[in-house]
Amino acid sequence: MDPYIKRTDSDDPDFLSLVAELDAELAVRDGDDHVFYAQLNKTANLPTCVVIYKNNLPVGSGAFRALDDSSVEIKRMYVRPEARGSGLASAILQELETWAGDLGFSLLRLETGKRQPEAIALYKKSGFHIIPNFGNYWNVENSVCFEKQLPSGINPQ
Numbered sequence: 001m002d003p004y005i006k007r008t009d010s011d012d013p014d015f016l017s018l019v020a021e022l023d024a025e026l027a028v029r030d031g032d033d034h035v036f037y038a039q040l041n042k043t044a045n046l047p048t049c050v051v052i053y054k055n056n057l058p059v060g061s062g063a064f065r066a067l068d069d070s071s072v073e074i075k076r077m078y079v080r081p082e083a084r085g086s087g088l089a090s091a092i093l094q095e096l097e098t099w100a101g102d103l104g105f106s107l108l109r110l111e112t113g114k115r116q117p118e119a120i121a122l123y124k125k126s127g128f129h130i131i132p133n134f135g136n137y138w139n140v141e142n143s144v145c146f147e148k149q150l151p152s153g154i155n156p157q
Helices: 013-040 088-102 117-125
Strands: 004-008 049-054 057-066 071-079 107-113 129-131 143-149
Touching: 004 013, 004 088, 013 049, 013 057, 013 071, 049 088, 057 088, 071 088, 088 107, 088 117, 107 117
Parallel strands: 071 107
Antiparallel strands: 004 049, 049 057, 057 071, 107 143, 129 143
16 A cells, blocks of 8 residues: 555644755745745645655655635645655645535635746646735736536535
């Protein structure tokens, strides 16, 4: 059963460790924009987080938070550099989509940065489409926002 995904919350030590690695990588990629993004990426009290394990080691994470009664924002997507390119990010994203659908949400949204071409490619490959920037990302030049409608009726409450 390798790799495997664990559903958890933002108090999980493996999730917190991976988020710290993500933040360090984003500080380099985002440069001067990092302070703005860091304030939007707090992980306290997130009940819907996942950690993916390979060889019993945590190698990736993701989460979502409710935006309203029907939509969520995908957050904190990360795979350690040595584990990239093996489909783990797609597996994390699929698990988050499934979980959101199981909870009755029908719309997924997310934001990523223009300096993250790998993330942009993942979201396009996963059926997300670019939308106008939403919420706190409105008029943020470096942000690219995406959306995906979940199929209706597959995950009734």
